[in-house]
Amino acid sequence: MILNIVEYPNKKLKEKSKPVDKFDQQLHKLLDAMYHVMIESRGIGLAAIQVAHAKQILIINLPTEEDEQPIDNLIEIINPVITHKSGETTYQEGCLSVPSFYEDINRFEYITVNYQDRHGNTKSLEADGLLSIAIQHEYDHLNGVLFIDKLSYSRRKKFEKEYKRVQKEKNNS
Numbered sequence: 001m002i003l004n005i006v007e008y009p010n011k012k013l014k015e016k017s018k019p020v021d022k023f024d025q026q027l028h029k030l031l032d033a034m035y036h037v038m039i040e041s042r043g044i045g046l047a048a049i050q051v052a053h054a055k056q057i058l059i060i061n062l063p064t065e066e067d068e069q070p071i072d073n074l075i076e077i078i079n080p081v082i083t084h085k086s087g088e089t090t091y092q093e094g095c096l097s098v099p100s101f102y103e104d105i106n107r108f109e110y111i112t113v114n115y116q117d118r119h120g121n122t123k124s125l126e127a128d129g130l131l132s133i134a135i136q137h138e139y140d141h142l143n144g145v146l147f148i149d150k151l152s153y154s155r156r157k158k159f160e161k162e163y164k165r166v167q168k169e170k171n172n173s
């Protein structure tokens, strides 16, 4: 299965994702293909809607101190529900669907997420730091929300202008 990253302003990214109900080989193929496209694109997190599959699936593979992303550190999160959120933190976020842009975004510092793994087993995860931020960023994708939707009016306007300029440059090169 070959997947391509859907980029802003594609309307597909606004779609709400549906729960996964079959934990079969087709799901495993999608998860494996998502991992490959995320690593090839040098990403650390990806939601299924970013590869045009409106399913409640997200994967996260944070880099180690050596800047490696071993597959053993991959977290696959299916049908997540955030059951606890507290504290506040700010991080300069990026997204494979909004290439070349990074913006400071406020998030909860601590979260608990209930989810299922690729076999349908129920799991729970308490997260802080970068993992917490990554889960919240990817969880937003399931509701059609991008990190740029969280910008103030003026920052968003500045982003749109700059993004259009960069897209034009890319198309002309």
Ligand code: Y12
Pocket (backbone or CB within 6 Å): 041, 042, 043, 044, 045, 046, 091, 092, 093, 094, 095, 096, 098, 099, 100, 101, 130, 133, 134, 137, 138
């Ligand atoms: C903290 C904040 C946000 C997340 C969500 C996951 N975000 C990513 O994986 C972003 C990846 C990304 C990769 C890029 O490509 C390279 O660095 C080669 C990139 O740069 C360009 O597109 C030019 C931008 C974003 C998790 C944790």
Ligand code: CO
Pocket (backbone or CB within 6 Å): 094, 095, 096, 097, 137, 138, 141
């Ligand atoms: Co994203």
